[in-house]
Amino acid sequence: MKLYDFALAPNPRRVRMFLAEKSVEIPVVQVNTREREQFQASFMEKNPLCTVPVLELDDGTCISESVAICRYFEELHPEPPLMGTDAKDKAIVEMWNRRCEFNGYVPAAEAVRNGLPMFADRGIAGMPGGVPQIPALVERGKQSLGRFFEMLDRQLADNAFIAGQALTIADITAFVTIEFAKRIEVALPESGTENLVRWHGEIAARPSAAA
Ligand SMILES: N[C@@H](CCC(=O)N[C@@H](CS)C(=O)NCC(=O)O)C(=O)O
Structure with a gap:
């Protein structure tokens, strides 16, 4: 493989x-x-x-x-479980991972692809060319990311990790999204997201963050 x-x-x-x-x-x-x-x-x-x-x-x-x-x-390799443990937990992990993809990763990707010169004429991933950038998607992506950060911060006020008390794929998707958004100079807000900042520091310190 x-x-x-x-x-x-x-x-x-x-x-x-x-x-x-x-x-x-x-x-x-x-x-x-x-x-x-x-x-x-x-x-x-x-x-x-x-x-x-x-x-x-x-x-x-x-x-x-x-x-x-x-x-x-x-x-x-079921251990450690990263996609949930029982019916309810698996559904909750999937819910959060999809939220992280659709409400975080997708807007970040739209902003990156429609904003960076390296993607000129390649506004959609996997299409060789002839796809002009739409500059308005950069601001719209950034707007969605602001809402995404607020949602994560609220969730992390009462939870160690995004889908509850254990690390899951949702943490990985959210962390990679936050790191990716730095390419369009979007950082975590300086105030009002203390829970998210706490969580981000903990994920960044894990050996897997270097992968
Ligand atoms: N939904 C796919 C998205 C894959 C994707 O968009 N990959 C990007 C790299 S992050 C890519 O291959 N882009 C090719 C390109 O820029 O043409 C997944 O979850 O794996």
């Missing part, structure tokens, strides 16, 4: 952090998306959406989508 990764990209980082928390090591192949390697025909066969990460199994099966890859490893 091998993981098609790109060290500078946020979605593969989610998978790397997940694997690090489970102490699982697998071979990694770098696909440099800045050099457009995701558009090579051999990679497109593995993932027609031309995005990383992709997990290739020994039988040739290719799994893309970060959460799907994490799900595979959760089933293979």
Whole structure:
């Protein structure tokens, strides 16, 4: 099995952090998306959406989508559980992970892709070109991120981690999103998010944060 990764990209980082928390090591192949390697025909066969990460199994099966890859490893290596423990807990973890993706990661990605010169004419991930940037999405993304930070801060007032009292995939998605948002100069607010700042410091200090 091998993981098609790109060290500078946020979605593969989610998978790397997940694997690090489970102490699982697998071979990694770098696909440099800045050099457009995701558009090579051999990679497109593995993932027609031309995005990383992709997990290739020994039988040739290719799994893309970060959460799907994490799900595979959760089933293979259940300890420590990072996607919930029973029916209720699993649903709560999924709820928070989806909130972190749709209300945090997606607006951050829209702001990054529509704001940074390196994505000029490549406003959508995995599309080789001809997708003009929409500058208005930068401000809208930043607005959504403000609301996202407030939501997380409220949740973390009574919880050690985002989905409760244990680290889960939702913490990984939120942490990677916050780090990614720095690329468009969005930082955690200086006041009013003390719980989020506390949590962020704790996640940043975990060895997996270096993955
Ligand atoms: N929903 C996918 C998103 C994957 C994605 O957008 N990957 C980005 C890197 S973070 C990519 O490969 N971009 C290719 C490009 O910029 O063309 C997932 O969760 O894995």
